[in-house]
Amino acid sequence: MASAHPLPASITIRRPDDWHVHLRDGVMLAACAEHTARQFGRAIIMPNLVPPVTKVAEASAYRERIRAAVPKELKFEPLMTCYLTDGADPAELTRGKEEGVWVAAKLYPAHATTNSAHGVTSMDRVAKGLEAMEKAGMPLLVHGEVTDPEVDIFDREAVFLDKVLAPLLRRHEGLKIVLEHITTREGVAFVEANPGRMGGTITPHHLSYNRNALFKGGIRPHFYCLPIAKREEHRLALRRAATSGGSQFFLGTDTAPHTTDTKECACGCAGVFNAPVAMQVYTQVFAEEGALAHLEAFASLNGPRFYGLPVNEETVTLHAKPLDIPDVVAVPGGGKDITVFRPDTPVDWSF
Numbered sequence: 001m002a003s004a005h006p007l008p009a010s011i012t013i014r015r016p017d018d019w020h021v022h023l024r025d026g027v028m029l030a031a032c033a034e035h036t037a038r039q040f041g042r043a044i045i046m047p048n049l050v051p052p053v054t055k056v057a058e059a060s061a062y063r064e065r066i067r068a069a070v071p072k073e074l075k076f077e078p079l080m081t082c083y084l085t086d087g088a089d090p091a092e093l094t095r096g097k098e099e100g101v102w103v104a105a106k107l108y109p110a111h112a113t114t115n116s117a118h119g120v121t122s123m124d125r126v127a128k129g130l131e132a133m134e135k136a137g138m139p140l141l142v143h144g145e146v147t148d149p150e151v152d153i154f155d156r157e158a159v160f161l162d163k164v165l166a167p168l169l170r171r172h173e174g175l176k177i178v179l180e181h182i183t184t185r186e187g188v189a190f191v192e193a194n195p196g197r198m199g200g201t202i203t204p205h206h207l208s209y210n211r212n213a214l215f216k217g218g219i220r221p222h223f224y225c226l227p228i229a230k231r232e233e234h235r236l237a238l239r240r241a242a243t244s245g246g247s248q249f250f251l252g253t254d255t256a257p258h259t260t261d262t263k264e265c266a267c268g269c270a271g272v273f274n275a276p277v278a279m280q281v282y283t284q285v286f287a288e289e290g291a292l293a294h295l296e297a298f299a300s301l302n303g304p305r306f307y308g309l310p311v312n313e314e315t316v317t318l319h320a321k322p323l324d325i326p327d328v329v330a331v332p333g334g335g336k337d338i339t340v341f342r343p344d345t346p347v348d349w350s351f
């Protein structure tokens with residue numbers, strides 16, 4: 001939608017946070033950490049390492065590795081999450097929250113996405129852990145897709161809402177839940193139907209393209225992530241939700257780096273690496289929707305409010321200047337790189 005509003009030459013907002021990030025570990029962490037830390041004050045760090053982060057001590061150690069990977073001049077706070085497995089230990093969840101390590105726990109249905117092999121096979125098997133989280137006031141973050149191979153890949157989010165999320169909300173009445181990386185209008189409606197209990201994160205890439213982009217002129221692995229992009233009507237619903245100013249929706253890039261060779265192959269990995277261009281693409285979307293006045297709420301205010309954290313005091317400025325997107329970010333040692341997300345439409349904002 002073209003904006004009828006005149007565009008400003010720049011926009012200054014409170015420093016944003018990223019409520020859904022994969023920083024990986026080792027050389028990948030070394031390659032990626034600074035790109036997230038340049039733009040965002042804090043980030044919710046996803047725990048789907050190999051092996052997954054399930055223990056308080058593992059999360060503390062990972063947090064230190066992240067801090068060490070961020071250039072000294074950047075102020076950046078990693079917020080750690082616990083990967084829920086069958087039989088997740090309630091005591092470990094409670095203790096990690098009390099010790100200021102866990103901010104939330106993450107539910108991956110087993111085999112739903114990248115590094116989810118240790119995920120949850122049935123909600124009964126995490127009920128005790130979820131009860132502990134309710135008592136501790138610890139939000140549950142969900143990858144909301146069913147894994148039943150009978151369910152069409154484009155329907156897996158909508159089916160998850162009915163089959164898993166609705167019963168979960170009823171069973172755990174004190175639990176706050178974030179539906180991560182929403183990709184459907186059903187997901188938007190579900191979050192909106194549960195004010196006070198639910199929030200939803202929306203990625204820059206799901207705001208910028210629909211499923212046609214995956215096949216435009218041939219198969220394009222750098223547009224492949226999970227949940228997979230849906231039809232245009234769903235992208236438009238996401239754009240409305242993100243730019244509405246509604247307090248339940250907040251920024252979560254789901255930046256998910258994989259080396260270029262593991263995406264450009266016969267069975268390419270799911271995940272879009274968007275960290276270097278995230279705020280620029282979000283700003284582009286808000287400008288196109290004539291909603292720059294709501295960018296700060298989405299990027300910098302709604303997330304902290306949901307998590308009960310203070311908002312950042314610093315500010316950042318985006319300038320109306322065409323963005324020059326690097327093709328790749330190099331991975332130290334070994335000659336590999338990570339391809340950077342490049343939308344098909346121009347990005348007229350620079351960070």
Ligand SMILES: NC(=O)N[C@@H](CC(=O)O)C(=O)O
Pocket residue numbers: 022048113114115143224225226227254256257270271272
């Ligand atoms: N989004 C993705 O396609 N991939 C993520 C996992 C996830 O967020 O589901 C990853 O870790 O690569």
Ligand SMILES: [Zn+2]
Pocket residue numbers: 113143180181226227
């Ligand atoms: Zn996910």
Ligand SMILES: [Zn+2]
Pocket residue numbers: 020021022046254255256
């Ligand atoms: Zn993710």
